[in-house]
Amino acid sequence: MVIRDELEEILFLKTPSIIISEWIPFGNNQIAALNHKLGSLERLKSTLLTALVDEFPQNAIFESDPVHSRIVVNDFDMTRFVEFVAQVDIPEAEGIVQEEEFAVHISEQGLVVFALDLIEVDGIANTVSLDKLTRVNADLVVDSSTILDTLLTHNQIRILDAMYRGKSHNRGKFIMAIGEDIAPHLKSASEYRDGEDYQNELEQIIGTLEEAETLKDGSFIFVGTLGSILVTQNLKDFEDFVGLYALVRALDLFMDEYFARLWLGWDESLHIRRMILEQSERDPTIVTKAKEALSRVGADGVILETLKQYLIETVCFTKKQVNHLYEQASPAQREFAEKVHIRRFFDRVESRIDDAEKVVEGLKREVEGLQSVVGTLADKQMKRMYEALQDSSRSTEEVLVASERSSHALTIIEVIVAGTLALAFFEILSIMGLFEGLFLLGMGIVFLLALGAWAVVAAGLFFMMRYLTRKSEPHLSMNVRFDQPINVSQLESYLDSRPVKSRISKQDGVSDVLKVTWSETDKDRWLGEEPTLSITYDARNSYLLSVAAEFDNPNIDRGKMRAIINQEVERFFLKREHNRSCDKVG
Template sequence: MTINPNENVEKKIIENETIIPIRLNDKDNIKDELDILVLLHKPKIIIGEYIPFGINQMVNLNNKLGSVQKIKGALLTSVIDEEPVESTFRTDEVCSSVYVEEFDLTNFVKFKAEVHFPEDEGIIQEEKFGVYVHEDGSIIYGCSLLSLNQLDVREHLTSLDHITRVLGDLVEDSSLLIQTILSNFQNNLLEIIYNHHETHRNKFLVLMAEDFRLPQNHAGEMKAANFQDGEDYENELNQVLKEFLKGLDLPEGGLFFLGTEGMILISKEHKKYQKILGTYMTIAGLDLFLSNFFQKIWVLFDSCGEIRDTMLSIVELNAKLISSIQTNLSNVYNEIILLNSILPYLKNSITSLDKRVQDLEALSHMKYFIDFLDMKKYFRILERRSGDIDNLMQALQHEVKGVQEIFNSLSERQMRKLTETTQESIRSLENIAKTSDRQSVTLDIIELILAGSVAFDLVQTIFMEPAGEAIGNAFFMGNYLAGNLAIFAMAGVIWIGIAYGLFKFLKLLEGRMTKFLRVNMKINGNCNIENLIGYLESKDIEVVETKEDVSTSLRNLEWEESGARWGSNTLNFKLIYDEKNKFLENVLVEVINPKKISRNKIIEVVMQELVDLDVVPKREMDELID
């Protein structure tokens, strides 16, 4: 079965000698036992779905099919050639042969496709689709069932159970077929909408037959209402309909059944219903697409909620968690961008469908059937659902933006902690360096002392007699004692002079080592924001940095101070506070080449000024001074 456009590009279903499927050796892969309740004569199968297209995608599709070049029997596959420089391309049976029959470069294309997909062992299946693709996104696959298990179904009745098994295979194979000719953009859209299960996406099914039969024990006339029994017959039909909605007895003696994802038409005059069914299938296909679209939006809302809960439940971010959150947010952003790109295509499809629904009013002789389908009401509901997507997408974008701002706030807080830790590490390294320098100076002093001791011993050895000999010589006893006292007194004076010189030398070295003084006062408490602003207005602010998000408004200010209270020093101040939360984080003071100023003095003067101006309470000053 193929789909053919008329002058207004309406879709009509006409008979064709397409074949599906042929099973040889009387084999199949059905594992369960089938209860035969409904038998159909000359079944025809139509599958409809909606995929966002548009003019540019339509041109791309025609070019890929070689429509303009009139290429016959092109082989298409979604497998990527990993050796493009080679003259041959090897692949399994996962390709399709396409024969373009009719096309309009920007509007539609109609083609036959013979698919070659692997089947279970012992199963031989030949599938040929008639496919119609329109610029408004509607796609219809049509085929006739000719043979099943070596049985010519054109001459024999076929069980509905067997047909539904074939339907399941056709739905998947049609997805693989269209995947080979869609653009990467469209395949990405389907992958996102159907959560990576696009091959098994639901489609709208239409099963048509010329007649039906029931088993002998159910012989007798059956009306449409008799099939909605809530038991065996309804369950049998639900294999195609998904959920039985209602049935209709046709004037010519046929039956029609409508479901949520399919319909069954049994009539020898099925051609007169084709235009109406084609329009309804397009609406139903778009309805199924919108349902999956909405489900994807809810999934993204849930993803945002999970990311937010994760961030709010943790005490401290780490590198691994930051990377995970960034990846999840990037994926959500990417999917939202792709979903937003669908909206213009949906509007175009709604406009096209509106015209087609209005055109059906000209079929006055089919009014009973159009009224039964209630197509106009169905379309208006679909139109409202489509319009509601805009509001949901805007809400989703605001949701993601809020999650991103929370993440940015946490990241900035983590960066501030990292900066503070780094600064503390630098300070510790400075202290270690100073200690090392002091130890070096101490060693130098010890060396000088030892050198002095050695020198004194040498002087004593050279200029003084050994004590034993002098004591033994009574004549020289008086001179010996007088000489030792004089030398001792002179050595004491020299030693005092050396000690004083070394002390001054040590102070000089310490002064040269202390070329940079850094004082970090971590306030981390509430403050009187008005008084703080007044305090800052009295300063000559040089640098102001502002970082704002949903919950904070950080101000980072820098200025320099000098004057009598600081001696001959120039102090560089850095102050950080949160204006929105009235929170003072810290005051950092740096002094280059400090002279006669200590860390404690800086803390005392700065904190006393803040307390006097009622910026922070006195207790906070006492608690936070290191």
């Protein structure tokens, strides 16, 4: 993408270099893991690099997109630091050529420094306008994150994700531009602080200009809120202090973001508190929602506390480092350190970490307090549910008693109806003259015969009703739990070939559970039965939950039937990881 406006380039850095620093939680073990990953101990210390994660480590082959980064280890100590060169060759827009190579230094204290000399910018060698330098910086900040993200452990990625809420790519970094000269070269650094063009140009790189100092050797140093510019021909004289300064400023910048994250944690806990207080009476899902939100804040709180421990260790070590360097400092180094206020920044970081301790502890207590409120709320809801259940049981009991009364009444009606039917039948036979002879024997016999007919019809009705009731209920139900990943499209094609009777769907934010029921007609496959099958699966997460089967025959072999269900599921839609490399072994 070309620059959309004509730039008014006013200030130029000669023989420019860029140092980008940031603080990332590291320790001896992470440095050791990084050295292993980079192959620092190997004879050839060069490797290509990608963010690809091997999901199937048992396979012989993995596939990747084209790889654009190469690293070469330059120096290392197994547990203390590693320094390597990264070459990035990411395809850019047409007309843009970027040959990016920078040195990366990572120490056990978490200091990460990216450093490079800018050989050429926009076809011009050894000189860059500050306007164009801002675009280079933006590119470097993003690319340095890309490189580093491929090297971090999962633990570090989780910490950064919690810290930057999943967007660690946008984390702040301290930028230091160094040049042997600046054009136009004014007499002193303070002359660039004109409140107009010069200052505007400088502030594009370093944020708000805080200090503009001239050192005794004629070097200029401009200190800003987001970065610094050093114009010197004697960088070697205070290079150690430049590294220390980069660490201290990176730590200070990290503390800004750390506190912003802590306040967000507080904001989230306040939101949860409000949610509980305002919605607990009307939202039945509030306990689940609050528990979910609290577990998220709690987990982030634990990580923020871990980060604080890393910060304390870094500050503890850096304090020794600052004192050690100050003791050995040359006058030029001491002057540089004082002009850029290394000690002031360091003291500030130290006191901010002390302060963070209280805020983190407070957040932890707040989350614990809210968990206890949610617990009480859950008890309350449980009690309410128990009471509702008791009410419901009472109502059910009343319904059952009423139903029993109705049932008795129905039985009586059945008997009466049977009698009426029997007598009507008997009357028809009488009219037909069948019982003429019997009448001669007396009305008593006829009456007894009528009663007998009544009893026979009543018994017939009773047995027919019992048969129908039994027929309507299954004799054997089986429920096989699977909880396994499946191929949903295969399952759905399988179901398409079945005479589906019903589909019941239950959706929430995280799942889409479907229950599909059908009757099997292939008796050969189902041991001579025609079972009704129900399959319950989560279509959203491709997960088979259970298969239920109902049979008329209660005496079927359940073991065999379970084996048939398993076979059916495995054959048609269970997802299995195919280990292609092992297919032909043995």
